[in-house]
Amino acid sequence: MTAPADGAAIRTNGLTRTFGRFTAVDHITFDVRPGEVFGFLGANGAGKTTAIRMLTGLLTPSSGEAWVAGHDVYRESEAIKRDIGYMSQRFSLYDDLTVRENIQLYGGIYDLSGDQIRDRTERILSRLGLSHTAHDAVGALPLGWKQKLAFSVALLHEPRIVFLDEPTSGVDPITRRQFWEMIYEAAHAGTTVLVTTHYMDEAEYCDRISIMVSGRIAAIGSPSELKRDSEASSIDEVFVRLVRPELAGRGGSAA
Amino acid sequence: MSAVSALRGFARRTLALARAEVLHVIRDRASLVQIIVLPLVQLLVLSNVATFAVKRSPVYFVDFDRSATSRGIVSRFAASELFDIVGQTASPAAANEALLRGDATIVVTIPRDFERDLTRDKAAPIGLDVNAEKGSAAGIVQAYAAQILTDYSAELGREITPTRRNVVDATSDVPPLAGAGHIEVRLRSWYNQTLDYKHYMVPGILVALVTMIGTLLTAQNIAREKEMGTLEQLNVTPIGKAEFITAKLLPFWVLGMIDLGLGLVAARLVFGIPIRGSLVLLMGSAGLYLIVALAIGLWISTLVETQQQAMFLSFFVIMIYLLMSGLLTPIDSMPHWVQVASLVNPVRHFVSISRAILVKGAGLTEIAVPLTTLGIFAVGFLTLAIRQYRKRVA
């Protein structure tokens, strides 16, 4: 299978990663279409983070194929990095640098010119209402603002795809809503968004979702498709059926 | 992409990251202490403490003879600046006590009939008990004591036999003398007239401090990024390996040079260390050396996962380097295999360069050999470290 000619933003085929005898990601195959908001779900330890690290060029796969933004993950991992944005759960902005300094840093790294950086900084700050905090350390911002800012910075260089790893953890519901509005804006503008989350209600906001169980993709499709196939009323139920069939009360069957 | 725009891109990305690095360091109080306060304190204390000089050694006399000759010996020791008579006793047990307690470094025992034996047989023994607990000092103390005795015996010789006779001895290698000449030995100490240990130690201490900053801080810094996950965020960007490494090492290189500069100023003003050679040459060599030290720090950071491991491993490596560098004790005194091993030790070369420039006033030609070696190390270690560093885990 060669590079996707149909312009899939992300394509994998039997992507696998093992650590010694432990298989973290077990032959996953899926596509993400351009401009899609794709939810990457799964329990902790199901392999989501490992899969993302392979797709973002941080980890070499053990076997299988994958293309991100048309680039082969094995041979063109550095090219991938120019076309993607990334916001990780552990960290994305430096707490001891100011808002402006963080933006300048990433702007410089992504080869934006001085003017571009200035323009986009103004745009981000006014959009988020943070113009008065431009010279404050990021560490002083409340978590919700930090996350929103981090997302904006991930989009600073206008990448084709952005990977979000649990972006709304620990954030209040209102801020979560605002965050998802930002995600929709980006998707409407043509950016593909791959987001992992363990908030099942957020899964409903995605165009399509996949559910990983023990390294494999147990289900993939739009939220309504999955609910219909599992005869469930919420993604939460779908999830439970897949991950812990014994709890669901019925024989767990995956779509 | 043209070479110029590639270069400009390199510069822009590197500078963006380097700028952030500098800001991090300035705003982290712990870093500042490590970079400025700690080395300063170490420099000030160590320079005052690092000496193997033997000052007034306490000497105990046990004089069984109590003759004019034996009193002559005592007075010679009393007159010497190197010795300090702390007691005279007729009891060897008391002197032994003094040794055990550490009150005396050397006990001189003059046996009975000392003067008589000396006058009659022209030879007599004298007992020297040296407290070797202190190691190298013991050797020097003994040598000084022996010197005093030799000088004294020469004096006595001239008194007892005022005339010299000529003897032709066919079996000896000493050619026949027409008269009674004697050899007048003039001693001259080069580079360190006052025999001040600071002249020897302070250049070495400066090297050690610069090495700490270069290697330890770099390793710690990168390991911390690994631990906190910020490294991953950088690895996901298009920033290249060379750019990342330059941006990381450059601030610490500058800091190391600044520290060295400040250290030199302190050494000159506070300790009066001479700067006989070219400062430009010294700083140039330092710049080269720092690259090696930084590369080693970078290499260490690729081997560890946490800050703590970085710290321990760095200490370990630095300690090995420092001990075998001729910093504390001269390389010439080490066993041959250690001397050979030290040739691959970059610290050794920089220590000898700094001493040569500061204390001996050496110029470029005279340090050419160690300098070239450092250059080779710089290229070698840097290449190794860059190879070792990976943005992607295999």
Add this chain to the structure above:
Amino acid sequence: MSALYGLLRKETYHILRDRRTLGVLIFMPIVQVMLFGFSISTDVRDVRMVIVDPTPDATTLAIRDRFAAGGIFRVIGVSQTEQPLDRLFRTDTAQVALIFEPAFGRHLAAGDAAQLLVITDATEPNTGSSRQLYVNAVIQQYESDMGKRSGAVRITPQVRSRFNPTRESTNLFVPGLMAMVLTIIAALMTALSLTREKETGTMEALLVSPLRPWQIIVGKVAPYLGIGFVSVLAVLGVAKIVFHVPMQGSLALLLAEGTLFILVALSLGILVSARTSSQRVAMLAAMMGTMLPTQMLSGFIFPIESMPRPLQWVSIIVPARWFVLIARGIMLKGIGLTYLWRETLVLAAMTLVLLVASARSFKVRLQ
């Protein structure tokens, strides 16, 4: 008590799993002993000598042969002028220069004083002095051989080297190295371990558990006591086997004093951790407060008597200084508590003070 046991087990696993740190902790002392033993030496041998002899004759040649044959000096070159000396000394090619005055032999034969200029590289003062003394000795031997036939006088020193007959430098450093190793393990590692729990927030979990504060501390700290012990034994073992370091006194007493010292270091580590909240700061504080003073002011490398007075006073509060005295006394002099009771008392007092201080700090922070 089973809760305490559980904590102990967890701590031990944690330590064992961090193989890199463990490796360094075990190998570093051994490597240090080897390095100190082999590389710290002040032997004078193979001294590179350059001879300047403007008018060689039988006398100067004879004297030159004495030096070449002696075994201490190695003649690397002979020159007629002093011109090459600067370069030779600056590149460290020559360490001693012997300069005969012109017509040396003739002056001597005529019964006059003949001058011999001896230049030594005194960058390292003791080595410089030693080399001078050796040169002197050779000359004096020559003169005395010349004058043996005219009745000179000889005082022969009979030297006994007490407490360290072989003058091995290792014998002196081993006590200090033990102190260093114990300080790192007991003070630094403990401080790091306790602050790490604070940083990750698990300390609070521990406090909420049925474990009492003292049990928490003991549980976290005891494994390091064990490692410290093992390290000391390793150092002593290597020292004994490879370098034949003596143990004149009682091993039991040494281990007991070592345990006392470990307690001092542990209390320091606990005190540091009670006062800091981040690992980085704990690391720095432990280094500045324990390791550096031990290295510099304990007397294990640099003699305390040679330090400026103010620093000598500072060294009084450095626990390692007392331990080094005790260890040297036991190992090299074979003395016991009768001579060492004062030093032991000092260590015991330090432990008490530090434990009380850290107990109070700990309680205050937690409550």
